Each structure stands twice: as C-alpha cells, then as structure tokens.
Amino acid sequence: MKISILGSTGSIGTQTLDVVGRDPESYEVVGLSAGGNVDLLIEQALQFKPSVVSLGTKEAAEQARQALPSSIKVVWGEEGLIETAAGTDADTVVTAVMGSRGLPATLAAIEAGKTIGLANKETLVTAGHIVMEQAKRNNVAIIPIDSEHSAIFQCLNGEDSKSLGRITLTASGGSFRDRTREQLAGVTVEEALNHPNWSMGAKITIDSATMVNKGLEVIEAKWLFGVNYDQIDVLLHPESVIHSYVEFVDNSVIAQLGLPDMRVPIQYALTYPKRLPTPTGRLDLAKFGTLHFREMDYERFPCLRMAFDCGKAGQSAPTVFNAANEVAVARFLNGEIDFLTIERVLEKVLERHDVTDVANLEAIADIDAWARREAALI
Numbered sequence: 001m002k003i004s005i006l007g008s009t010g011s012i013g014t015q016t017l018d019v020v021g022r023d024p025e026s027y028e029v030v031g032l033s034a035g036g037n038v039d040l041l042i043e044q045a046l047q048f049k050p051s052v053v054s055l056g057t058k059e060a061a062e063q064a065r066q067a068l069p070s071s072i073k074v075v076w077g078e079e080g081l082i083e084t085a086a087g088t089d090a091d092t093v094v095t096a097v098m099g100s101r102g103l104p105a106t107l108a109a110i111e112a113g114k115t116i117g118l119a120n121k122e123t124l125v126t127a128g129h130i131v132m133e134q135a136k137r138n139n140v141a142i143i144p145i146d147s148e149h150s151a152i153f154q155c156l157n158g159e160d161s162k163s164l165g166r167i168t169l170t171a172s173g174g175s176f177r178d179r180t181r182e183q184l185a186g187v188t189v190e191e192a193l194n195h196p197n198w199s200m201g202a203k204i205t206i207d208s209a210t211m212v213n214k215g216l217e218v219i220e221a222k223w224l225f226g227v228n229y230d231q232i233d234v235l236l237h238p239e240s241v242i243h244s245y246v247e248f249v250d251n252s253v254i255a256q257l258g259l260p261d262m263r264v265p266i267q268y269a270l271t272y273p274k275r276l277p278t279p280t281g282r283l284d285l286a287k288f289g290t291l292h293f294r295e296m297d298y299e300r301f302p303c304l305r306m307a308f309d310c311g312k313a314g315q316s317a318p319t320v321f322n323a324a325n326e327v328a329v330a331r332f333l334n335g336e337i338d339f340l341t342i343e344r345v346l347e348k349v350l351e352r353h354d355v356t357d358v359a360n361l362e363a364i365a366d367i368d369a370w371a372r373r374e375a376a377l378i
Contacts, residue, residue: 001270004031004050004084004114006105007096009040011201012119012145012262016094017044019267022279027270031084033097036060042067051088054080081105086112092270094145095120098203099326100319100368103127104361110140117269119145121220122326126319127364128223142224143269148217149224150265151243151256156225157273159248166247167227169217170237171296172196172260174208177238181300187339189332196238206329210342215307219318222311229312234304236294241283258283303343306350316358317350320371324349327375349374 003020007013013034020027033054034041045053045068052073055061061076068074075083078101085093086108093109094117095102102120107127109116111134118124124131135142144150148169156164175194176184192209193202200208207213218232243265245255258264261280268275298305303325310317328345331337337345349371358364 001026001092002028002030002088002090003092003094003117003270004033004088004090004109005029005094005096006031006033006081006085006102007035007094007098007120008032008044009034009037010096010098011204012094012096012266014040015262016096016117016266016270017048019263019270019278020048023276030088030090031093033081033084035097038063045072052084054084078104082108085109086114090114092117094266094269095123096145098201100126100322103131103364107131107134107361110134110138110142113138113140116140116142117145117266118142118149119266121146121216122322124220124223125216125322126368127358127361128219128318130361130364132223143272144220144224145262145265145269146217146220147240147260147262147265148244149221150268152221152225152246154256154268155244155246155254159246161226163248163250164225164227164231164246165249165251166231166233167221167225167244168233168235168247169214169221169244170235170240170242171211171214172208172240173236173238174211174213175205176209177236181340184340185338189335192332192339202333203326203329206332206342207325209339211301211304212307212325212329212342212346214301215304215310216322218304218307219311229308234296236296237292238294239288239291241285241288241291303346306343306346310350313355316353316356316363316367319358319364319367320349320353321346323368323371324375327372331376345375345378348378 029048029050031052032050035056038060055076061074065074082105085105092115095106096119100122103123106123193205195205240260242255247253259281310321328342
C-alpha cells in the first residue's frame with residue numbers, strides 16, 4: 001500500500017509512521033507534510049524516502065531542501081499540501097493536519113480518488129456536506145481514525161443501517177474531569193496538557209479538557225454515519241476502555257473495547273477490512289475490575305452543549321464554532337487568556353453570528369475568517 005500522511009510530525013502522524021515502520025514490506029510512504037517542525041520532517045523523510053514532502057512556509061521548505069536528496073521533491077504552503085495529498089500515486093491519504101486548513105487538501109485527495117484515513121475532524125465539522133457529497137460522487141471511502149469513530153465504524157460493520165438506533169461516543173473527561181467549575185479558575189497550560197489517558201498534541205488535549213473535542217466528534221459523527229443529533233449521546237467513561245458503542249432498534253448494544261492506544265484505529269484504517277497484529281497491549285478486563293460511567297453534565301461542560309446547538313443549527317454555525325475555538329485555544333496556549341475564557345470566547349462569537357448558508361469553499365473561508373477575527377478581539 002502506498003500512503004501519504006498530511007501532518008506527519010504531529011501525534012497521529014508520528015504514530016502512523018510507527019505502524020508503517022513496523023511493517024515496511026506492506027507500506028510505501030510516498031508523501032509527507034508538516035507545518036514548521038522541519039527537523040523531524042527531515043528525519044522522517046530520510047527514513048521513509050517519500051517522493052514529495054511539504055512544509056508550511058517557503059523558508060522551512062528551503063531548509064528541508066538543503067538537507068534532503070534531490071530525489072525528494074520539496075514543496076510548501078497550501079499548494080504543496082494539496083500536491084502531497086493528491087499529486088502522488090498514494091492509495092490512501094491519512095489526513096492528520098491540525099484544524100480546518102486540512103480541508104482543501106482532503107477535498108483534492110477525494111477528487112483524485114484516494115481512500116481517506118480521516119483524523120482531521122475539522123474537515124467534516126466545517127464542510128461535512130461538501131466532503132461527503134464529493135466522496136460519494138467519486139466513490140471514495142472515508143475511514144475514520146479517531147478512536148471513537150473507528151469504534152462506531154467497527155460496530156456497524158455488516159449491520160443494516162436501518163437497524164441503527166443510537167450511537168454513544170465515550171469521553172475520558174480530559175485533564176480536569178474531576179474538578180468543579182470553581183476549581184478551574186487559574187489552571188495552568190501545563191495542567192491542561194496533562195491528559196490522564198491519551199498522548200496527543202497540545203491543541204486536541206486542550207479541546208479534550210474543554211470538551212470541545214467531543215463536540216467536534218459529535219458533528220463529525222453526524223456526517224460519517226448519517227444520523228441526526230437526537231441519535232447521538234455522549235457518556236463520560238474515565239478509563240477510555242470502551243471507545244464507543246452502538247444501540248440497535250432491538251435494544252442490542254455492540255461496543256468496541258481496547259486499551260487507549262491510537263495505533264489500533266490507525267492500523268485498522270490502513271488495513272481495513274483486514275485485521276493484523278499490533279504492537280499494543282492486550283486488554284485484561286480482570287485487571288481493571290470495574291469500569292466507570294457518568295452522565296454528561298452540560299452545565300459543567302458548556303462547550304459540548306454549544307457544539308450540539310451549532311450542529312443542529314447547521315449551515316455556518318459549526319464553521320464558526322470550530323474557527324473561534326482554534327483561535328481561543330491558541331490564545332490560551334500563548335498565555336493571553338485563561339482556561340475558562342476559551343468558552344466565553346466561543347459564546348461571544350456565536351452570539352454575534354447570524355447563521356447563513358455555506359454552499360461552497362469560498363463561503364466557508366469567509367465565515368471562518370470572520371470568526372477568527374472576532375475571536376481574536378474578545
């Protein structure tokens with residue numbers, strides 16, 4: 001299998017290369033992209049020898065070009081990302097770039113007929129109607145990599161879609177799951193980045209703490225599985241052993257379980273419908289003894305409530321929610337605002353927004369840019 005990885009230096013990208021590197025006979029890496037982590041991209045390119053690599057800026061690309069052999073083409077910017085996604089002979093493109101900037105490249109890969117291993121949930125949040133229609137038109141499979149969506153995907157294998165009753169996404173609760181709202185005042189970036197179960201990038205770890213990440217997953221699930229929002233539940237499950245589950249119309253429930261290790265859903269997306277051994281640990285339920293579950297508290301986690309509201313409103317609302325959050329999280333990580341201000345930024349931007357139709361990428365880009373400007377000023 002030939003693969004391109006968009007976002008190869010991030011958490012999902014590096015774990016994808018770990019999977020690939022353990023079975024070099026089965027995979028050929030033909031494209032890699034990164035934003036600004038030039039040193040790691042160079043290291044990856046020297047090991048896997050892709051035909052093309054892409055960097056975020058011209059300066060970063062020039063630095064990589066000087067360190068790589070001439071057989072590896074170095075490109076940059078949005079056009080470079082699109083070339084890495086659609087301009088190679090990859091069979092599968094793993095889209096693991098952070099945020100909504102992965103959308104044009106993902107659409108280009110779909111147009112080129114590539115199978116999509118989707119780890120960039122913002123693509124469906126901002127343009128689910130466009131992406132899914134284009135995938136259908138080009139007969140392209142979109143296989144989810146997020147552990148929750150991979151779980152639902154696996155639970156639905158072989159089932160009649162008409163028999164689906166509800167899906168439940170489980171949530172670890174993030175770094176502050178056992179703190180009250182009063183105890184969130186003054187928490188530090190370091191505390192927020194200390195996820196109890198998963199090893200992830202900074203942005204998604206903050207999103208886990210605010211529950212924005214679960215909100216984005218709710219919107220993504222609507223598009224991936226063709227359900228309405230009244231068919232989606234979220235349940236707090238601190239151990240992250242049950243990755244998500246499906247309830248059918250006969251009240252039967254099928255769940256997917258495993259230790260929290262992203263290499264399992266990554267490999268499944270690459271090898272589907274086959275299953276191969278992984279380097280991960282085996283689940284021993286006797287060692288856990290007890291698994292815990294709590295109903296979701298939407299007062300404690302208002303960002304998840306906002307995500308549901310935006311999903312139900314549809315049109316431009318999810319785009320605004322996502323864009324405002326990306327700016328708010330960046331400001332928190334930079335020390336400009338405190339943790340609780342993230343949700344206040346989202347509330348204020350959404351209050352100022354009049355939901356409108358977004359029929360194409362230009363309209364989405366305009367709304368996205370407006371939301372980012374507003375979020376930067378609050």
